[in-house]
Amino acid sequence: MQSDHIRSIFLNFFGERDHLAMPEGPLVSDDETLLFTNAGMVQFKPYFVGEQQPPRPRLMTTQRCVRTVDVDNIGHTTRHGTSFEMLGSFSFRDYYKIESMAWALELLTGGFGMDRERLWVTVLRGDEETVTLWRKLGVAPQRIQRLGPEDNFWSMGVADGPSGPTTEIFYDRGERYGRDGGPEVNSERFLEVWNLVFLGDHLVDTGMGCDRMAMVLQDVPHLQAIDVVAPLLAEVRRLTGRDDEPVAHRIITDHLRTGLLMIEHGVTPANGGRGYVLRRLLRRAIYQLHRLGTGGCSLGRLTGHPVIEREELVFERTLRSGSKLLHRELSRGRLEAGTVFKLHDTHGFPVDLTQEIAAEAGVPIDRAGFDALMSEQRERSRLRSERPARG
Structure with missing residues (x-):
């Protein structure tokens, strides 16, 4: 039915x-x-x-x-x-x-x-x-x-x-x-x-x-x-050219479907609020494609959507710049708070994605320490914004 x-x-x-x-x-x-x-x-x-x-x-x-x-x-x-x-x-x-x-x-x-x-x-x-x-x-x-x-x-x-x-x-x-x-x-x-x-x-x-x-x-x-999602799943499989990663294919399909729905209702990628939810889903999908050896704005070409293409361009640069640091630290068996913060603040890695990649590798991260560093950064930003202007 x-x-x-x-x-x-x-x-x-x-x-x-x-x-x-x-x-x-x-x-x-x-x-x-x-x-x-x-x-x-x-x-x-x-x-x-x-x-x-x-x-x-x-x-x-x-x-x-x-x-x-x-x-x-x-x-x-x-x-x-x-x-x-x-x-x-x-x-x-x-x-x-x-x-x-x-x-x-x-x-x-x-x-x-x-x-x-x-x-x-x-x-x-x-x-x-x-x-x-x-x-x-x-x-x-x-x-x-x-x-x-x-x-x-x-x-x-x-x-x-x-x-x-x-x-x-x-x-x-x-x-x-x-x-x-x-x-x-x-x-x-x-x-x-x-x-x-x-x-x-x-x-x-x-x-x-x-x-x-x-x-x-x-x-x-x-x-x-199901009937309303299966065609997109088939396109994702065709895009990767692989049949050995069913979980990754389903993650990409789900997140792309939801991302397109959000964009249809006026949401755009951002670092907070609804836009962050969209960004997180799109970047999880892009990371899975990257892991499968498929890149080059593949989701942008698949959907023909400029919002998704722009997010892919930005995050693929992020993956290139931050992956060496991430994988070097993963090989040491633990991600310290400072490393997680640098990945987030300098390289644009969402902490949730860092945590997921670390979990896949069986490596713990200092999430509490990261949260403390983020709080310190927000407090510094607040103090700067409250400082009276000179002149």
Whole structure:
């Protein structure tokens, strides 16, 4: 089932249940406490906290999101991506738990044709009300797992933002993806496809990852193999001319996809804020290409995008100037704080990338010492800016 079809089935299902389709919110969030929209409900925060009234009690959206909290997992797991499409349904003081849970089962097994016996759910430990409701809906007790707040409590991640307990629905992709035991044991085999958040007072926020649903329904091994990403992955493989580096190919593909999305929404590479997130992703992709022996503004040629070409030109100079120092120090078995700072300050190596390269080589870095040096530099800059001008 293609991604467009997955989206249409979702929106038709909730449209038939009186949900109003809302326009996609901005990727660059209006909320100043967020760098990017990281969930479908972000644009509805004023409704959830009671600052504004929604146009209807039931809403639905499709929303492109960016999350980089799991960036180190990209390519190493099958399920992580730095950008994705979230399909969402929302209730504002209308229906609550039983309706949202029943509709989730109906859509998954009916609309998407999933085997009910391969669905598992998790609930927040202590939330026996939700356990009872799942059992009333026919979910077998052995496929309901109680987990802690690190797994089953959701927060928007901003001050005064909505938060609440969740119940999540997982699909068993089969033994080729690892051992049995449910999502508590194996989150690669048991893939989360839908998250239902109960915010109290009949406030419901649900999010279904369209990309993850495509993984399941297209029966592909990882996110970069779904229909909307696979052509880019094929271009990256063609660019490198290699078939022996699947993790690197997936990192490059993921970061390039997200980078293009950010640029489309007006973000440009910079040393801070949103621009730094973009720069970090592009430079991680460029480094992987460099490691595979592919350079010369390859991503710029592939995309035809001047922003990416400029970033490649700058960072390839950085790689040439800083790599000798980096690899000489790596050969000594440790990266001291001063070296890490010099790589960052003189050669333009983002500290996160230095840390990743060092980790690949099994070499520790003095991150605390680097942070202290950065604080000292910022303090010197502050004092200089506050010094009265002469004359």
